[in-house]
């Protein structure tokens with residue numbers, strides 16, 4: 001079998017660097033099932049097929065590219081054995097105006113690692129005892145339908161399919177309508193024990209999204225941190241929506257004393273969120289999205305929706321923070337003559353990765369990146385959702401900017417290649 005020359009991961013990423021560019025926000029906007037994300041799925045399917053992986057889409061819209069074990073040569077090939085396979089991969093959807101690496105780096109690195117492993121197998125340097133799959137999970141960011149890791153939650157049974165199917169995007173399209181328009185059957189969505197049974201271990205490589213690898217603890221004299229880290233845990237996180245209702249009115253004819261302005265309440269709430277989180281060690285709370293209705297310059301809004309993202313290592317503290325912020329919102333709303341309603345949109349507890357898998361990753365990665373640290377991440381990942389069902393682990397690749405969910409997210413070529421080498425070694429040891 002003539003193998004592909006090992007594609008540098010930077011070349012794989014270069015092929016999609018113009019897909020889903022956002023001229024207004026900068027960076028990339030690749031919502032799930034948008035034209036841009038569909039183009040990325042096609043890119044992935046073509047690259048996987050070039051590597052002779054067999055690509056399938058499951059009932060939840062997850063892509064699986066299978067590198068099956070060689071047949072027994074009898075020609076009577078029964079269905080390939082895939083139970084307990086080794087799975088790697090990530091996501092292709094992005095936040096609005098996101099960076100080039102959050103998601104695609106893990107997918108491209110998995111393809112590049114397959115190149116290395118296929119070459120090692122051809123040279124007799126790799127014996128495989130189980131199948132390998134590269135998976136792509138839809139709606140990891142929850143940017144279109146509001147729930148993070150929607151695809152892996154459906155697979156793992158971590159969300160009621162009926163709730164998922166009723167989620168709506170900003171244009172009012174339901175998830176059910178959108179998946180149907182993309183060739184899926186909404187009635188088949190939900191926990192998939194057959195698919196879960198095919199995951200023996202899941203290893204996700206991802207760009208480091210904070211300053212974890214750039215702190216003095218890890219950087220050398222030149223200020224360079226290690227190229228790769230092993231994931232230790234994922235910070236618990238949730239999303240809530242505050243709907244503040246006031247009295248919509250005319251900006252010119254309504255005296256200041258006659259107003260019940262939800263925008264003013266929202267402004268006070270945002271400041272209260274920052275103060276409450278800053279007073280709680282280890283907490284992070286963000287309002288990154290606010291939608292006034294109707295949203296006219298000369299209109300006092302009738303309603304303002306405010307989305308809150310709260311994260312903390314202890315789930316009980318996250319819950320207490322949200323409760324406190326809810327109390328503040330109610331006081332602020334009453335003072336402004338408004339009412340407020342709180343809705344929880346998604347919630348994930350703090351996850352500690354499988355200890356045995358983490359140890360295996362540490363040993364493998366040490367061959368490429370001696371002294372690679374174990375890192376807790378503040379970002380959510382499909383590996384965090386799947387951890388409830390199968391052993392999962394993560395590798396992080398150095399991001400010198402320490403910035404993510406922004407066009408400034410960055411990975412140096414040498415570090416990206418080190419990530420592929422580390423992933424290939426980790427997968428080889430697990431195969």
Ligand code: HGY
Pocket residue numbers: 140141142148149378379380381
């Ligand atoms: O929100 C997160 O932490 C992840 O990027 N979805």
Ligand code: MN
Pocket residue numbers: 091102103140206380381
């Ligand atoms: Mn991500």
Ligand code: MN
Pocket residue numbers: 095102141379405
């Ligand atoms: Mn992200």
